[in-house]
Amino acid sequence: MANAYGRHGRERQDHDRLQPLLEAVVSIGSDLDLPAVLDRIVSAARVLADCQYAALGVIGEDGQLSEFVAHGMTDEEVAELEATVGRPHGQGLLGLLVSRPQTLRLADMTTHLEYFGLPAGHPPMRRFLGVPIRLRNEVFGNLYLAEKNGGAEFGSEDEQIIEALATAAGIAVENARLFSESQERERYGVIEDRLRIARDLHDVVIQQLYAAAMSLAAVTHQIDQPAAATQVNGVVDLLDDTVRQIRSTIFALQPQPNEEGLRARVMSVVRDASGPLGLTPSMELTGLLDTDVAAGPSEDAVAVLREALSNAARHARATRVDVRVSLSEGDLTVQVFDNGVGFSPGARRSGLANLEARAERLGGSFEIGPGGSGQGTTLTWRVPAL
Ligand SMILES: Nc1ncnc2c1ncn2[C@@H]1O[C@H](COP(=O)(O)OP(=O)(O)OP(=O)(O)O)[C@@H](O)[C@H]1O
Ligand SMILES: [Mg+2]
Incomplete structure (x- = not known):
């Protein structure tokens, strides 16, 4: 009787936990916004394993943490950690979950060989359950929990549930990535x-x-x-x-004015030009370009930069290109220098004529000539920013 009762109790308990797990997985799969998905996974993990702390780190292509979500600490604790050490650095146990991706369930993490210690200001933790988030052979990050409520150790059921959640998380992460890639494309x-x-x-x-x-x-x-x-x-x-x-x-x-600021647009024009140029231009952006330049001049500046870089790519045969966009004393200046073959005066077709017209329309100036040291070409386009 006791056994039957016991099993029955166990099944009920499993059922009680299975329901929220299923709900969590379904809700995870239906959301394509990665930060929102991660947040749900962490909060589901914390509820399902009935513990105080839950966190999730996603590793970016550069091997660094690209996303990090933590639940359970107070705002003050989070603020203090952010200010002193920032996010976890992936040393110790967290690093282990990535380098040797397998579940790690510990009654006392502080006695583990790879334990690296917690930074000052971090709440003390002993009970630990960490699982890698992966899909096929790729490890996306890890999901880890600490301090079961009531002080007990994490059990094998917790382990199974959190592993299931981590699997769902892996799919969700990939889903969200594929979605944002396809949107981008x-x-x-x-x-x-x-x-x-x-x-x-x-x-x-x-x-x-x-x-x-x-x-x-x-x-x-x-x-x-x-x-x-x-x-x-x-x-x-x-x-x-x-x-x-x-x-x-x-x-x-040409790409329309949008919410994106001038800085971001300059950077993307420069990035797009790197291919045709065969090099990455240096870039210097100064002044409050996003807030203190009106839509018209900012629009023109982007077009000017695009033409200047396209000219550098098509005519200059340069090995070096410097881009400067600055706002100073009310003037917006776009300057593009290249160390190429140089510009012969008189050679002016529709591209440069267009730049000149844009400068004149706004009461500004346009010059193109030899670079500073006499080598290459410098183009300078300047207009009032407002
Ligand atoms: N950075 C540069 N280095 C060397 N020569 C240049 C440079 N920029 C422009 N030129 C010369 O000036 C000429 C005129 O440039 P412009 O942009 O007006 O016309 P384009 O690039 O030839 O044609 P488009 O009308 O498509 O712009 C070019 O054909 C080229 O000979
Ligand atoms: Mg041109």
Whole structure:
């Protein structure tokens, strides 16, 4: 009887714990926002293993902690640790879970050979249950608990439940990563497409219209009948106008102003240019670029930078490119230096003409010429920031 009763009691107990586990797993799988998922896993772990502390660390591609969520400490304890030692460094037992990914269940972690000690300000802990979070052969991080409520040791049931949770966590982490990658790719695809269309318009359509307008303009003085000459001149004006319209379309096709600040946009333009340049430009950003530059100038600065870097990539044959964007005394300056073949004055086509026009429209200035030491090319574009 006692056995039957015992087993029955056990089953009920298991059932009581299985339900929240299932709920936790289902809710984990349905959320694609990684930090939210991790937070749920940690709080589920703490409830399911009935313990005081639960934490989860995810390791990024560089081997460092990329995400860290902890439950159970007071805000003061967290603040103090953040201020003194920051997040766990993955030494000792936490490192062990990654380097030798297997469950670690200890009655007293302080006696373990790999125990590294806890930093000052960390609440004391002895009971420990740590499981690696992994999927197939990749270890994503670890989930670890300490101090079961009531002082008991973690048992094998806790172990099984937390292992199940860690498995779900591994899937959730990968799910969230794949989702954000696919979103990124989608976004990137759209931008690439727009840029390709803009380039085609700029490189092909505008050039052809220019050529047509110029050859027409050249023949007008050979036309004897005044009426015909006027008509041809009208066509030339029309072509000029079309070029202007296409320019504004190109401008509109460039990535739109969005919530992203100027700094981030400068960085992404520079990053995108590294491929075509075959090198990574140095970058110097100074001043309150995100808050103290109006949308118009900031928009233009990004376009200017893009053209300057594209010129450096296409014409300069440089081994070094320096980008400077600064806000100083109310002026927004974009400066691009390259140590390449140098710029011959007079060579000015639609790209540079466009930069000049953008500077003039905003009451600013534009210069292109030899670099500081006489070598290479320096382009300087400056406009009032507001
Ligand atoms: N960084 C540079 N180094 C050397 N030469 C340059 C540099 N930037 C521009 N040039 C020269 O100046 C010319 C004019 O540049 P511009 O941007 O106006 O036209 P483009 O790049 O040839 O054509 P696009 O109209 O597509 O921009 C280039 O063709 C090139 O000869
Ligand atoms: Mg150009």
